[in-house]
Amino acid sequence: MRVTLSVNGKPATIDVEPRRTLADALREDLGLTGTHLGCEHGVCGACTVMLDGLPVRACLVLAVQAEGASLLTVEGLAGEDGALHPLQQSFTEHHALQCGFCTPGMLISALDLLNRIPNPTRAEIRSEMSGNICRCTGYNSITDAILAAARSLTQKD
Amino acid sequence: MKPAPFDYVVAASPREAVQYLADVEDASAKIIAGGQSLMPLLALRLARPSLLVDINRIPGLETIERISETTIRIGTLVRHRMLCAQTNSPLLHEAARWIGHSAIRTRGTIGGSLAHADPAAELPIVAVATGMVIEVMGPSTQRTVDAQDFFIGTLENSLADDEMIVSVISPLPERWGFAEYTRRHGDFGLVTVAAAEVQGEVKIAVGGVGSKPVRMLESEGLVNDSVTLSGQLIDQAARAAAASVEPNGDFHGSARYRIGLVEELVRRSLRQLGSGQADSEVDWS
Numbered sequence: 001m002r003v004t005l006s007v008n009g010k011p012a013t014i015d016v017e018p019r020r021t022l023a024d025a026l027r028e029d030l031g032l033t034g035t036h037l038g039c040e041h042g043v044c045g046a047c048t049v050m051l052d053g054l055p056v057r058a059c060l061v062l063a064v065q066a067e068g069a070s071l072l073t074v075e076g077l078a079g080e081d082g083a084l085h086p087l088q089q090s091f092t093e094h095h096a097l098q099c100g101f102c103t104p105g106m107l108i109s110a111l112d113l114l115n116r117i118p119n120p121t122r123a124e125i126r127s128e129m130s131g132n133i134c135r136c137t138g139y140n141s142i143t144d145a146i147l148a149a150a151r152s153l154t155q156k157d
Numbered sequence: 158m159k160p161a162p163f164d165y166v167v168a169a170s171p172r173e174a175v176q177y178l179a180d181v182e183d184a185s186a187k188i189i190a191g192g193q194s195l196m197p198l199l200a201l202r203l204a205r206p207s208l209l210v211d212i213n214r215i216p217g218l219e220t221i222e223r224i225s226e227t228t229i230r231i232g233t234l235v236r237h238r239m240l241c242a243q244t245n246s247p248l249l250h251e252a253a254r255w256i257g258h259s260a261i262r263t264r265g266t267i268g269g270s271l272a273h274a275d276p277a278a279e280l281p282i283v284a285v286a287t288g289m290v291i292e293v294m295g296p297s298t299q300r301t302v303d304a305q306d307f308f309i310g311t312l313e314n315s316l317a318d319d320e321m322i323v324s325v326i327s328p329l330p331e332r333w334g335f336a337e338y339t340r341r342h343g344d345f346g347l348v349t350v351a352a353a354e355v356q357g358e359v360k361i362a363v364g365g366v367g368s369k370p371v372r373m374l375e376s377e378g379l380v381n382d383s384v385t386l387s388g389q390l391i392d393q394a395a396r397a398a399a400a401s402v403e404p405n406g407d408f409h410g411s412a413r414y415r416i417g418l419v420e421e422l423v424r425r426s427l428r429q430l431g432s433g434q435a436d437s438e439v440d441w442s
Binding site: 001017018019021024039040041042045048051054055056057059060061062064065109112113116126127128130131 | 189
């Protein structure tokens with residue numbers, strides 16, 4: 001089936017089987033391998049992307065269901081000039097990744113968190129980020145990074 | 158971890174959706190709404206439908222309307238995120254907050270959660286406690302099912318193969334309490350309790366202790382027969398609830414541990430019902 005959608009601001013058309021998940025379509029059909037697949041059944045959070053401005057598990061959405069949708073993946077976070085998004089910058093500064101596998105999902109979930117709660121407490125971050133699993137157990141530095149990004153983003157406004 | 162092949166159609170109306178279901182000869186067609194329960198089943202190949210009928214683009218099913226002073230009608234496609242945002246039913250707001258994570262609540266729907274009939278899921282428990290009425294459509298039928306009769310067993314509901322949930326009539330309780338215990342925020346509850354007073358009658362439903370939400374009839378009797386909800390009565394009702402359940406143990410918690418949770422969470426939900434205030438939440442920091 002033909003699916004027309006927008007990914008990181010660019011139009012895209014793909015031809016996929018109905019059973020193709022959005023995550024596989026992003027990786028295999030569009031070559032956007034920044035979206036990672038861990039568990040492939042909605043538990044680990046690694047494949048989290050924004051669909052029409054709201055976070056979704058890309059493994060729990062069929063590509064054919066994304067007809068007409070506007071997606072944001074980790075590849076779309078940095079600026080046109082390659083400048084890192086404040087969250088990405090903060091993740092690097094606070095050592096919020098070790099192997100990096102969970103990071104794309106962490107960044108998108110963190111972006112959703114800051115969209116909803118611009119000034120989160122540590123407890124709110126721990127609770128809101130509990131849907132993203134990091135097997136390097138770097139949760140403290142991830143929390144530090146999100147907290148610092150929240151501060152820098154709200155100071156700019 | 159990839160779904161088996163299936164055909165896929167987008168339905169334009171509920172009637173068209175159920176007609177698609179009826180037209181599949183081996184009765185293996187499935188409705189897909191938010192997909193937050195069905196997609197894992199497909200990925201694990203625990204479900205292998207021949208046809209998926211997508212209802213996400215049917216107009217008019219994503220609304221909440223006030224139909225009387227004391228009831229609202231919730232369209233089957235209303236997302237958990239929208240239940241969190243609405244103010245008509247504080248109980249549904251609170252319960253929806255406990256469902257999964259933000260990315261799950263974006264897509265998951267009330268109709269999907271009820272139809273999936275997971276005995277530990279929040280919305281079936283609230284549906285039974287508040288006495289929701291589920292509005293169901295088939296190719297040539299339209300009927301309503303009381304939540305109490307809708308759930309049959311683990312992942313089993315009373316829908317025919319060619320029926321779908323169109324909407325839910327949800328009474329707004331005068332007083333309510335909700336308590337859930339999870340190891341991590343967003344996980345399924347080990348035990349979940351909803352207590353709701355609708356038209357003067359209190360019902361208490363518990364999840365995580367059986368194959369569907371279980372009513373605590375003895376505890377309800379104690380509460381409904383009494384004029385005031387004293388601390389002593391709440392303790393008595395909580396103990397009666399704990400004595401009435403026979404949960405299975407698993408690696409998340411033993412049977413005895415779950416019985417202990419039932420007593421404490423029934424106590425907390427009745428305290429909240431009586432006082433209008435929740436016990437302090439767990440500090441996750």
